Amino acid sequence: MIRRTTAAKGLALAAVLSLGLAACSSDGGEAGGGETTDTNGNEETSAEPLTIGTILPVTGTLAFLGPPEIAGVGLAVEHINEAGGVLGNEVSVEWGDSGDTTDYSVANSTATDLINKGVSAVIGAASSGVSLAVVDTFAEAGVMQISPANTATDLSGYGPFFARTAPPDTVQGAALGSLILDGGHCRVGFLVQNEAYGTGLRDNVQQAVEAGGCEVVYGGTGGGQEFAPGETNFGAQVTDLLAQEPDAISIIAFEETVAIVNELVAQGWDFNGTTYFCDGNLSNYGDDFDPGTLEGVQGTLPGAQADEAFREELNTWYTENEGGELADYSYAAESYDATILAALAAVRGGATDGQTIADNIRAVSGSEGGTEVSTFEEGVAALEAGEEIRYVGQSGIGPLNEDNDPSSAFIGIYTYGADNTYTYERQIEGSI
Incomplete structure (x- = not known):
């Protein structure tokens, strides 16, 4: 042991x-x-x-x-x-x-x-x-x-x-972009932390969204709207994002997600079926929010279901x-x-x-x-x-493979319930 x-x-x-x-x-x-x-x-x-x-x-x-x-x-x-x-x-x-x-x-x-x-x-x-x-x-x-x-x-x-x-994010990005499109959304906003993981995953999700004929209305590549890791105040960013009237929001962050969700709640965003998490923030939030806050939020996580x-x-x-x-x-x-x-x-x-x-x-x-x-x-x-x-x-x-990346991998799809915890729905396999 x-x-x-x-x-x-x-x-x-x-x-x-x-x-x-x-x-x-x-x-x-x-x-x-x-x-x-x-x-x-x-x-x-x-x-x-x-x-x-x-x-x-x-x-x-x-x-x-x-x-x-x-x-x-x-x-x-x-x-x-x-x-x-x-x-x-x-x-x-x-x-x-x-x-x-x-x-x-x-x-x-x-x-x-x-x-x-x-x-x-x-x-x-x-x-x-x-x-x-x-x-x-x-x-x-x-x-x-x-x-x-x-x-x-x-x-x-x-x-x-x-x-x-x-x-690599080419696999999760494609899966998350497809998940957003499958939800019937075509005006997507991002809240993204400004470091290699955040911007890299965002870029790949954006490619999938745009390949599906839809548009990114806030937080996209080259827009300069990313936030610094560790940021705690999202009032101005959420205001600017919601002014673009997105029909879906993808949050690519770590622990900052709690502050982001609280600000979105304060400004009246309806999370059910419109909000998407990723591996960096797919966590069980339990009592962090009022019951039902995250109900219907979906997220992706690389890896097969254990x-x-x-x-x-x-x-x-x-x-x-x-x-x-x-x-x-x-x-x-x-x-x-x-x-x-x-x-x-x-x-x-x-x-x-x-x-x-x-x-x-x-x-x-x-x-x-x-x-x-x-x-x-x-x-x-x-x-x-x-x-x-x-x-x-x-x-x-x-x-x-020759890049020392997995040549194929599973991406799990998860959905939040009224208790603000997530459950496994299904998985898809992607190749690199």
């Missing part, structure tokens, strides 16, 4: 109380390395124990995504170690906070700390903007970064030391290690799969350094074809038998 232990007690007390999390380090794995050969029968190498780091949101505007992503990594490492670890050694985790795009110093400090602790791979960040701030730092140190949630198109093919288990057994395992891990329950499971499957892929890449290459993981991650995802496996244990058995593998995990993504 991988337990997170509290460190850095200087974290703001309010953040600790609101999130139930802390900046953390982990118990170490077994010491020592061993002589081994890779699964292709190449010369012997010295395999040090694999240490995986995380750069996931413990604080900041994306902190609601932290718990399921942390649970995904923790459960994966637990399963890996139960199956014998990587190349004869247990895997250990160094936990780190990514913060958000309002303060890059958090992510930069975490990146330096993880590198100094000797991690070979890091899982994260959740925010594309945060990843763009640290990806070069990790690459220069030879650390493989695998994001479970980055969707910005700027990161496609960024370099051999960056991969992701979430699809099955009940997997959700139960995630929740059990989180309860035992974090002392709480998961409110949702956004990007938990992608975090789990990112961790398993890193471990299988090390097994295939016969070493645990970042270069070896980078060199082998596409192959174990299925880029070379091979035997389909669904667990780490099955993957190791097939690799040791001299077979190529295609790991098909919990997220349902296709093999990584």
